Amino acid sequence: MARFYTWMLRLPRGFRDFPPEIEIVRQRTISAIEEVFRRYGFEPMETSSIELWETVKGKYGQEAENKLLFVFPDFLSKEWLSLRYDLTAPLARYVASHPELPLPFKRYEIGRVWRHEEPQRGRYREFWQCDADIVGSPYPEADAEIINLIDDAISQFGFEIKIRLSDRRILSSILSKMGIDHVQVYRAVDKLDKIGWDGVSRELRDQLKEEEITKIKEIISIKEIEDVEKIGGDEIREVTRNLLEIIDLVNNKSKVVFDMSLVRGLDYYTGPVYEVVLKDQRIGSVAGGGRYDSLIKMYGGKDVPATGASIGVERLIEVGLETGIFKKETALTQxxxxxxxxxxxxxxxxxxxxxxxxxxxxxxxxxxxxxxxxxxxxxxxxxxxxxxxxxxxxxxxxxxxxxxxxxxxxxxxxxxxxxxxxxxxxxx
Amino acid sequence: MARFYTWMLRLPRGFRDFPPEIEIVRQRTISAIEEVFRRYGFEPMETSSIELWETVKGKYGQEAENKLLFVFPDFLSKEWLSLRYDLTAPLARYVASHPELPLPFKRYEIGRVWRHEEPQRGRYREFWQCDADIVGSPYPEADAEIINLIDDAISQFGFEIKIRLSDRRILSSILSKMGIDHVQVYRAVDKLDKIGWDGVSRELRDQLKEEEITKIKEIISIKEIEDVEKIGGDEIREVTRNLLEIIDLVNNKSKVVFDMSLVRGLDYYTGPVYEVVLKDQRIGSVAGGGRYDSLIKMYGGKDVPATGASIGVERLIEVGLETGIFKKETALTQxxxxxxxxxxxxxxxxxxxxxxxxxxxxxxxxxxxxxxxxxxxxxxxxxxxxxxxxxxxxxxxxxxxxxxxxxxxxxxxxxxxxxxxxxxxxxx
Missing domain, CATH: 3.40.50.800 (Anticodon-binding domain)
Known part of the structure; x- marks a missing residue:
């Protein structure tokens, strides 16, 4: 092909095509996940890929909003539009605008999301998420159901997993007493896997005193729910009781690891948060989620509790292909x-x-x-x-x-x- | 819900969510179409939803490019991006950039496309297309295969259809002799269904003489391939022979109607064009396609013939629901x-x-x-x-x-x- 034309053939950075030999694996994997979602009684739904920028504001947190959203003007309506950042906020908007919906509303959605960031190895600007959410239930049953769901959806392929579990309210309750801004601490702690404790301390040093950082590190390092309970206070006791109730309903308890350093990156989480990591794999999480009891209220008058998770199906496929769990196939034609x-x-x-x-x-x-x-x-x-x-x-x-x-x-x-x-x- | 919040809940105009009761019908319909695509030996593929504006330019025609494309700047790469307008140009780009692809390349893709226009009743700014294309074959076999495919894909539900068939080269050959710009005539004739002959004449009157318009009307009104042959000229004879070869390979010949007024809206078509309309339904076409032998060359050095069609699955579902061919179902949960x-x-x-x-x-x-x-x-x-x-x-x-x-x-x-x-x- 003439070199002259190569600029014509380029895709924007961070975007991809999937030729048949990859798409066949993708479709098979996604279908298998979808079948588990359906078995759990979740119904399919699709939301708009584009949202009004106005309605997205204030939902994900500053970093996501100021940097990671694709935002652009619509010259016909003179409004700002944004490509969806995840499938959770669109769900919350939908629920808020449909107060007649029978609750619990259990839906799944599988689709593209977009991030306006510098692409890196394995990190794209367009990728697929498989989300399952339960809207309406404030009970541990709902969180446990989501955890069982993502366990089944991922383990069915033969991946060995670990489920990290925590609750944001433990840290937030302690930080409140210390008079420290939660969001800032979450953001730093969320990077622990990547930048280590030294990195986290460095990030916190601008705003916090050394003894405050030490205290946060100490709390984050607690490994047993029982030890958290000892910190005391009614709220913390209730949170730990709730966590124990969740674990009690989880089918594969041996996979659950309590981990206070898990906070997750998005602002909208309000309670239990969880994450699935593959054992013996040095990649990050392949699924994660948590409770976001205030997000729907942010869209409307009604206060509706919700919990849900998102499977990063592409990372799963990538590891699956590397480890031989998934095999490429070039044709469906027989x-x-x-x-x-x-x-x-x-x-x-x-x-x-x-x-x-x-x-x-x-x-x-x-x-x-x-x-x-x-x-x-x-x-x-x-x-x-x-x-x-x-x-x-x-x-x-x-x-x-x-x-x-x-x-x-x-x-x-x-x-x-x-x-x-x-x-x-x-x-x- | 408090009126105060309603602006928060709005979607941009022309965008939609699909709740379970609609999504279940959609998924079932799309799966059935997909199964026919696979039976015909087409392989699945997915392309990027976003293209570089540079690579899209000059592919669809002026109107699409200047008005109907969502174009926006990427502040990180300082490039202009555009949401994909259809699934054909991305395929052409992909083929041009993969000269090693074994031909014929038969792929299908089902996905969202975007149009930056004023939404109207039944016309959205985001909608789904189901495309099947054959890249590499210049023969009538390929066109006939696509026609059989869309016939099967749509008729399986019980829709009664008519397949309109024409070839752009007939009109273009005559217009060339008259020294008239093709694109302008195609654009006017393409609106025949909507604005009638009076409207078409009015559109042409600016640029053409009255006798030229009369001549065009006369040609467009020819109803039999045999009568086209009589116009004479080697090119026209070859085109009609090719059309007869296509019809010969079509399974349900009685559904085929030769119709010179069919030209289709996009610039990239170069030969036979076809369209599926539902009998007894006053909506436009539910599928359409044609040969686009020059599109891939526009992306690269190689000249690769191609033909394909796109099913407008949403219009199909809409009519199916209205006529009772499709039934809403509220739950997959059993x-x-x-x-x-x-x-x-x-x-x-x-x-x-x-x-x-x-x-x-x-x-x-x-x-x-x-x-x-x-x-x-x-x-x-x-x-x-x-x-x-x-x-x-x-x-x-x-x-x-x-x-x-x-x-x-x-x-x-x-x-x-x-x-x-x-x-x-x-x-x-």
């Missing part, structure tokens, strides 16, 4: 009809229709190529069954079928070809 | 566990897990409500099977199952409940 000579084209076209009508994903030559090139094409695309049609086949109304996976060659009627292919696809 | 008293909650939670593990989409109370409210909630959401758990059930390890569709009441073991629900779901 059979390819090869006309041995030009004369056999019409018959191929007819058989192709019959196989398709019988539910077999079939391709036929559209390029008027010779036999060798047709075979070569089917091989390149990765189609399993090659079906040869020559004069003999046409005369006898039969097909020569090659299973390229096993190398077997069969001579079958059309009806038997359908049955044989279906049988072989099922058993593999 | 069963709801009702604890008769507070004491039965734990058992309900346990049974819920078992039903889910057995593949039944099950919900359980998360609101600590009384029996009546739980039942009421399941009814509102539209969940079919109500499963009651009281002391008797808990003691005997049995469940009281009500099929709210038939009104039947059963007393079953957990295992039998699973089997019975599966049986009933299958047969309905």
């Amino acid at each position: 059979a390819y009809l090869i006309s041995i000579s030009d004369k056999n084209r019409d018959f191929c076209w007819k058989i192709c229709k019959e196989l398709r009508d019988n539910g077999i994903r079939t391709a036929v030559d559209l390029m008027r190529r010779d036999q060798r090139s047709q075979r070569e094409h089917a091989r390149k695309v990765g189609i399993r069954f090659l079906i040869f049609v020559g004069d003999k086949e046409e005369k006898e109304g039969m097909l020569t079928v090659v299973d390229s996976l096993t190398g077997e060659r069969m001579y079958l009627s059309v009806q038997d070809t359908v049955a044989e292919i279906k049988k072989r696809l099922k058993s593999s | 069963a709801y566990l009702i604890s008769i008293s507070d004491k039965n909650r734990d058992f309900c939670w346990k049974i819920c897990k078992e039903l889910r593990d057995n593949g039944i989409r099950t919900a359980v109370d998360l609101m600590r409500r009384d029996q009546r409210s739980q039942r009421e909630h399941a009814r509102k959401v539209g969940i079919r099977f109500l499963i009651f758990v009281g002391d008797k059930e808990e003691k005997e390890g049995m469940l009281t199952v009500v099929d709210s569709l038939t009104g039947e009441r059963m007393y079953l073991s957990v295992q039998d409940t699973v089997a019975e629900i599966k049986k009933r779901l299958k047969s309905s």
